[in-house]
Amino acid sequence: MASLGFLSLSSLLLLCLCSASATVEDDRKAYIVYMGALPSDSQYSAMSHHQHILQQVTSSVENSLVRNYGRSFNGFEAKLTESEREKLSAMEGVVSVFPSMKLSLQTTRSWDFMGFGDNFKRNPEIESDIVIGVIDSGIWPESKSFSDKGLSPPPAKWKGVCKGGLNFTCNNKLIGARFYVGESARDLSGHGTHTSSTAAGSKVEGASFYGIANGTARGGVPSARIATYKVCEDELCDSGSILAAFDDAIADAVDVITISIGGAPAALDYDPISIAAFHAMDKGILTVNSAGNSGPISGSVGSISPWILTVAASTTDRKFITKVALGNGKELSGTSINGFKLNGTKFPFSYGKSGSNSCSEDDVRRCKSGCIDSTLDGKILVCDQPLLKGSIGSSKPAGVIIQGNVSRPVISTVPLAFLPEDQYSLLTSYIKSTAKPEGTILKTETTNGVDAPVMATFSSRGPNTILGDILKPDITAPGVNILAAYSAVATLVPGIDDGRRSSYNFLSGTSMACPHVAGVAAYLKTIHPKWSPSTIKSAIMTTAWPMNASSSEEVNEFAYGSGHLNPTKAADPGLVYEITGDDYLKMLCSANYTAGELKAIAGRAVSCPEGPNLAIKDLNYPSLSVRFNSSSKPSEITFSRTVTNVGPASSTYKAKVVSSSDLKVEIEPNTLSFKSVGEKKLFIVKVSGMSSADFESATLVWSDGSRTVRSPIVIYT
Numbered sequence: 001m002a003s004l005g006f007l008s009l010s011s012l013l014l015l016c017l018c019s020a021s022a023t024v025e026d027d028r029k030a031y032i033v034y035m036g037a038l039p040s041d042s043q044y045s046a047m048s049h050h051q052h053i054l055q056q057v058t059s060s061v062e063n064s065l066v067r068n069y070g071r072s073f074n075g076f077e078a079k080l081t082e083s084e085r086e087k088l089s090a091m092e093g094v095v096s097v098f099p100s101m102k103l104s105l106q107t108t109r110s111w112d113f114m115g116f117g118d119n120f121k122r123n124p125e126i127e128s129d130i131v132i133g134v135i136d137s138g139i140w141p142e143s144k145s146f147s148d149k150g151l152s153p154p155p156a157k158w159k160g161v162c163k164g165g166l167n168f169t170c171n172n173k174l175i176g177a178r179f180y181v182g183e184s185a186r187d188l189s190g191h192g193t194h195t196s197s198t199a200a201g202s203k204v205e206g207a208s209f210y211g212i213a214n215g216t217a218r219g220g221v222p223s224a225r226i227a228t229y230k231v232c233e234d235e236l237c238d239s240g241s242i243l244a245a246f247d248d249a250i251a252d253a254v255d256v257i258t259i260s261i262g263g264a265p266a267a268l269d270y271d272p273i274s275i276a277a278f279h280a281m282d283k284g285i286l287t288v289n290s291a292g293n294s295g296p297i298s299g300s301v302g303s304i305s306p307w308i309l310t311v312a313a314s315t316t317d318r319k320f321i322t323k324v325a326l327g328n329g330k331e332l333s334g335t336s337i338n339g340f341k342l343n344g345t346k347f348p349f350s351y352g353k354s355g356s357n358s359c360s361e362d363d364v365r366r367c368k369s370g371c372i373d374s375t376l377d378g379k380i381l382v383c384d385q386p387l388l389k390g391s392i393g394s395s396k397p398a399g400v401i402i403q404g405n406v407s408r409p410v411i412s413t414v415p416l417a418f419l420p421e422d423q424y425s426l427l428t429s430y431i432k433s434t435a436k437p438e439g440t441i442l443k444t445e446t447t448n449g450v451d452a453p454v455m456a457t458f459s460s461r462g463p464n465t466i467l468g469d470i471l472k473p474d475i476t477a478p479g480v481n482i483l484a485a486y487s488a489v490a491t492l493v494p495g496i497d498d499g500r501r502s503s504y505n506f507l508s509g510t511s512m513a514c515p516h517v518a519g520v521a522a523y524l525k526t527i528h529p530k531w532s533p534s535t536i537k538s539a540i541m542t543t544a545w546p547m548n549a550s551s552s553e554e555v556n557e558f559a560y561g562s563g564h565l566n567p568t569k570a571a572d573p574g575l576v577y578e579i580t581g582d583d584y585l586k587m588l589c590s591a592n593y594t595a596g597e598l599k600a601i602a603g604r605a606v607s608c609p610e611g612p613n614l615a616i617k618d619l620n621y622p623s624l625s626v627r628f629n630s631s632s633k634p635s636e637i638t639f640s641r642t643v644t645n646v647g648p649a650s651s652t653y654k655a656k657v658v659s660s661s662d663l664k665v666e667i668e669p670n671t672l673s674f675k676s677v678g679e680k681k682l683f684i685v686k687v688s689g690m691s692s693a694d695f696e697s698a699t700l701v702w703s704d705g706s707r708t709v710r711s712p713i714v715i716y717t
Contacts, residue, residue: 028079030066033088033097035074042422047330050076053094057087062329110198110478110516113316113452116220116567126526127223129155131175132200132518133254133285135245135261136192137237138185138230141174143193143503145201145217145485146226148172160227160252173202176227178248180241185230190490192228194507195260197485199515200224200522204485207504209411210339213318213446213483217504220519220567221526227254235494237261239272246276250283255525258518260290260511262302265465268588269598274305278602281307282581286533288518290510291473292460296554300460301472306619307584309521309537310472312460312560313479313513314453314547320409320481321445322417324401326430327438334401334419337411337481337506338444346438347398350379351431380415380439382427399441401427407457408480408508413498415441453547455559456480459510462558463716467591468627469616471557471714474537475544477565479513481506520567527571528646534579534620535646541622542576542709543569546699549660557697557712562623574647574707575672577622587619623712624685630694630717637715639685643702645674651704655683659698664689665713667700690715 033050054061058080066077080088080097089097128151139146141164148171160176162169165184170177179185187193201219208214229245231237242261249257257280259273268274277287291312294300303310322336327346352365359371367383376395383402399415403424410416419427431437456479464472486505491497517540524536531539544563549556581602588598589608598606617626618640626637645651651674655667666686674681685700695716702709 027081028064030077031080031085031088031097033076033078033094035076035093035095039074045426046074046076053088053091054078056091057084110316110482113318113448113478114565114567116520120568122221122223122523123526124223127221127523128152128225129157130221130224130256130522130525131155131158131160131227131252131254132196132221132224132522133176133227133229133249133252133257134192134196134199134515135229135231135242135249135257135259136187136195137189137232137235138179138182138187138192139174139177139196139226139228140187140190140193140485140487141169141171141177142488143197143485144204144207145193145197145219146171146174147202147204148174149202151223151225154225157253158225160248160254164228173226174228175225176252177230178228178245179230180244181231181233181238185228187230187487188233188489189235190487190505191232191235191260191507191511192230193487194482194484194505195258195511195515196226196228198482198512199258199519200226201485207483207485209337209483209502209504209506210341210443212320212337212339212444217484220516221522224522227252232261242272243276246273246280250280250285254285256518256522257285257287258289258515259287260509260514262290262292264294265299265302265304267466268305269593271305273303274308277305277308278581278584281533281584282602284532286521286536288514288521290514293458293509293511295459295461295559296457298461298558299463299465301462301464302460304464304466304470304472306467306470306579306587306621307533309517309540310474310561311479311510311514311517312473312476313456313458313508313510314476314560314564315407315456315480316478316482317448317450317452318481319447319450321447322409323442323445324417324419324423324427325440325442326427327434327436328430330426330430331442332419332423332427334417334423335406335409336416336418336444337409338415338417338441339411339500339502340399340415340441341443342399342415342440344440346440348379349382349401349427349431349437349439350376350397351382351428351437380441382431401441407454409444411492411506413493413496417441453478453545453564455547455555456508456510457554458508459513459559461554462561463625463627467616469625470619470621471561471623471625471712473559474541474561474623475517475563475565476547476560477513477516479510479516480508482508482512484512517565520565520570523567524571532578535576535644538576538578538622539570539573539646540565542711543573544710546710549697556695557623557714558695562710562712572647572707573709574645574651574704575643575653575702575709576646577620577641578644579620583620587616590615623714624700625712625714625716627716633690633717635690636686636688637690639687639713640682641685641711642680642682643672643709645677645679645681647677647704647707649676650674653702653704653709656701656703657698658701661693661696661698662689662691663687663696663698663713663715665698665700672702685713687713687715
């Protein structure tokens with residue numbers, strides 16, 4: 001109960017010794033009081049209103065109120081007797097009052113957010129035959145996420161080894177380890193441990209970050225095996241090592257490769273991941289790769305090969321709430337990931353002139369670099385804007401409060417809270433009106449239910465600057481504040497060692513989204529072991545959740561590709577777009593690659609066929625895209641596609657086009673009837689009615705009444 005933090009020792013003793021109070025307390029239960037939307041009045045204070053309401057039904061507001069809701073909707077949680085509950089239920093403005101239930105949070109919330117939780121049907125015995133190869137910064141083998149409890153010896157097909165270096169031991173979960181940099185496969189940064197456990201970590205109960213988001217952590221395929229290939233050290237990854245790792249992973253007989261590494265877009269024959277992934281594809285192994293963290297810059301996506309499944313990053317429905325408790329008993333609601341526990345101790349606030357004697361009032365309030373001196377030590381610094389690196393110099397604040405809304409809460413080396421403008425103004429008003437303003441920053445709490453998924457700003461965007469007619473990224477998946485296993489020696493804040501360590505940590509990036517998709521790809525291998533990489537890729541892309549496009553150019557198909565990962569539908573896609581290695585090579589001939597260049601990609605001599613080759617836009621890709629010059633915009637664009645039936649033998653699919661632009665899309669034929677599994681059907685997509693816009697899109701949907709096969713159509717200059 002939040003308010004207990006402000007009770008004195010004598011008050012606590014009184015509560016324990018007074019039998020009458022104890023009886024009342026025993027009769028109280030926690031209830032949620034829901035009051036609908038927040039009033040539009042900017043002066044409205046949810047906290048004050050809630051306290052006023054409680055005062056009308058109870059004489060002990062401090063002991064009753066548990067927490068307030070006042071940012072996105074209106075309400076509060078309180079401990080009430082039955083009679084108090086009845087009185088509140090009858091009050092004007094109260095929508096409902098219902099019991100607060102104990103819900104079990106999953107720490108890797110992303111899997112439950114996508115409906116792929118523990119209750120989803122899976123076969124652990126078959127799953128244990130799947131090996132995910134993780135090319136990254138290594139792994140921390142002692143993590144509980146890599147426990148082999150209940151697992152049999154490695155599958156007979158496994159050809160790998162455990163060469164992790166000195167004091168490195170594998171088991172029946174972590175069955176392979178190799179390193180190409182450093183002195184062992186041991187992960188010193190935490191990155192590889194995090195991605196490995198996200199994809200295939202074993203179930204671990206009671207996992208959390210300093211008590212935040214306590215629950216059960218697990219990967220997408222918790223019974224699958226992991227093979228680690230360390231190619232990165234000090235956040236740098238050697239391209240030669242990457243090629244060597246792919247080479248070993250393919251030979252070791254992994255089933256899926258996940259690699260959360262990348263750079264700027266490069267020609268296919270200059271990109272080690274592209275070259276190596278082609279070899280993996282040729283051997284039946286799908287490579288899943290992160291899109292990059294250079295968003296929202298247009299054309300920043302670095303993973304552009306059509307034989308790679310490229311993953312962007314978006315949010316889940318987890319919300320981080322960090323409260324600031326003032327000396328007057330009021331609480332303000334902000335956000336961060338604050339694992340520090342100050343035990344209710346109040347510290348003086350440092351705002352404006354109280355923080356420095358060498359700068360103007362405005363510069364100090366903005367916490368401008370060079371304006372904060374040692375007078376800050378032991379105080380909570382209050383800043384009108386985010387701090388720049390080095391702003392506080394060598395001073396040692398007890399905490400920091402910053403004005404601002406953040407979409408991606410971060411971990412700091414000191415207690416930290418970001419307050420939105422309305423809450424921040426209440427803080428500064430309190431500071432200005434109080435002789436000795438003081439307060440404390442509370443430990444972060446988590447809740448679910450916020451709007452999601454939303455694209456992460458940092459996620460790299462298309463278009464594909466190398467192959468303009470191939471839409472990239474392919475799909476988006478959870479990649480913001482993902483809690484997963486972490487190295488026991490890695491710092492929690494990159495580059496800064498504050499002495500803290502944690503077995504589980506929150507990380508953000510397309511690096512975190514990538515292993516989510518790899519986990520689903522591995523799951524599909526357990527259901528459909530003979531599916532090719534392109535079939536698995538198609539199933540994941542065409543069953544994706546639709547994303548909401550924004551009026552902003554930053555959020556459209558160039559941000560999220562085909563949509564958001566939907567694990568529960570991918571195993572039964574109905575129709576798939578299959579692509580062979582020869583199809584890719586024929587397409588590259590059309591992209592003006594010479595025989596020598598194609599040899600660099602394919603690893604074998606290639607002769608481009610004479611006559612018309614396969615146009616890039618006509619590669620049998622699950623998405624449809626074409627780029628043209630604005631000065632030579634055609635009146636009509638035609639795509640050719642072939643789908644393969646992997647659903648019921650006898651089925652009929654009808655085409656539907658969804659478009660909010662001026663595009664006119666015709667499908668010929670618009671009905672496809674199948675009589676057997678594996679049967680193929682060709683169709684043509686004709687697009688006309690292009691406007692003067694630089695970007696236009698629509699969606700083609702094939703449906704048999706229960707399955708939907710979605711493909712984005714993107715036309716751009």
